[in-house]
Amino acid sequence: MKKNIGKNLILAIVCSTAIMAVVVGGFLVIENHIIKRVCEMFGGHLPFGFIQYVTYIAFFWAMFEVRDRLSHIKHEEQGLRMKLLPEQEQWVITPNDVNDLKLRMIDLAKQHNYQVIDVIKKASTKFRSNRSVAEVMDVVSNQVKLYTAKAESRQSNIRYLAWLIPSLGFIGTVVGIAASLGLADKAQDPEVMSQITNAMEVAFDTTLVSLLLSIPVMWYYHHLQEKEETFYINMEEYVMENFVNRINLE
Numbered sequence: 001m002k003k004n005i006g007k008n009l010i011l012a013i014v015c016s017t018a019i020m021a022v023v024v025g026g027f028l029v030i031e032n033h034i035i036k037r038v039c040e041m042f043g044g045h046l047p048f049g050f051i052q053y054v055t056y057i058a059f060f061w062a063m064f065e066v067r068d069r070l071s072h073i074k075h076e077e078q079g080l081r082m083k084l085l086p087e088q089e090q091w092v093i094t095p096n097d098v099n100d101l102k103l104r105m106i107d108l109a110k111q112h113n114y115q116v117i118d119v120i121k122k123a124s125t126k127f128r129s130n131r132s133v134a135e136v137m138d139v140v141s142n143q144v145k146l147y148t149a150k151a152e153s154r155q156s157n158i159r160y161l162a163w164l165i166p167s168l169g170f171i172g173t174v175v176g177i178a179a180s181l182g183l184a185d186k187a188q189d190p191e192v193m194s195q196i197t198n199a200m201e202v203a204f205d206t207t208l209v210s211l212l213l214s215i216p217v218m219w220y221y222h223h224l225q226e227k228e229e230t231f232y233i234n235m236e237e238y239v240m241e242n243f244v245n246r247i248n249l250e
Contacts, residue, residue, distance in 0.1 A: 008064035009057075016056035020049065041205045051172035051206045055165055059213040062161035066220045069154065073227050079114025080235060085242035092248040095131065098124050101243075116235050119143045120243060127247065137244050144236040151228050155221075162221055165214045172206025 020043055027044030030036050036044075043049025043056075084105070086093070093101070102124035105117050119140060126132075126139040 004068055008068065009061055011064055012057045012060035015060045016053055019056055020044075020053050024049070042209060048202045051168055051175070051202070052209050055168045055206070055210050055213060058161050058164045058168065059217060062158055062165070062217045063220060065158045065161070066217075066224050069151075069158070069224050070227060073224075073231050076115055076235075077231060079112065079116040080238055082114075084108070084116065084120060085238070086246065087242055091246060093243065093246045094248055095127075098127050098247070102128065115147050116238065119147075119235065119239055123239065123243060131249060133244060133247050133249070136247070137240065140236060140239050140244060144232050148228075148232045151232070155224070158221055158224070162214065162217050165217060166207075166210050169207040169210025172210075173203045176203025176206070
């Protein structure tokens, strides 16, 4: 987990540096006023563009973190497609079948690390200990809740970055307004007036960029939440329908 966070941070810095190189180069080289202003807005006028640079890092870092979590869910979904449990209508599972099923899950766990295998294995162990279908249901529900809680905890870095992006924009706004107010008493000087204008541009540009970047991050993050919630609901339903509800004690 920590290794992935470090890798994603490095990738975010590389992508952000590449963007800054483009906008700084555009601001310094391109003469067209509109393009030059766009490059300035996205951080091309250093050192004023440092806030945008940090915002880009937070943006790409969040996107890479979400991508990794989506890849993990896609991997776990493969376990539900392995047909680990009987899905035929009116198929029943006897206590002996449960014993065989647990042995099979133990063997599969050596090759695959799917969460659904672990849930079935724990449910089989619980049934073998007391043959209580009600307690097996509790084991399945509790194990799925545990996995869901772990998944939510692993989203903490994404939630922080999603909060950080607009916060950086507001910090830039405060810095820009504070700088312009500090020069207000010398506004009669044309050179100082230019500095005030630059400070106000920083104030609004940083907020605009951060809000624009927060839109795809929040959409991608909510997409991740939907995918994870759907997966854990489907996993619990799969085990309940094809294992717990099929157990025949007679």
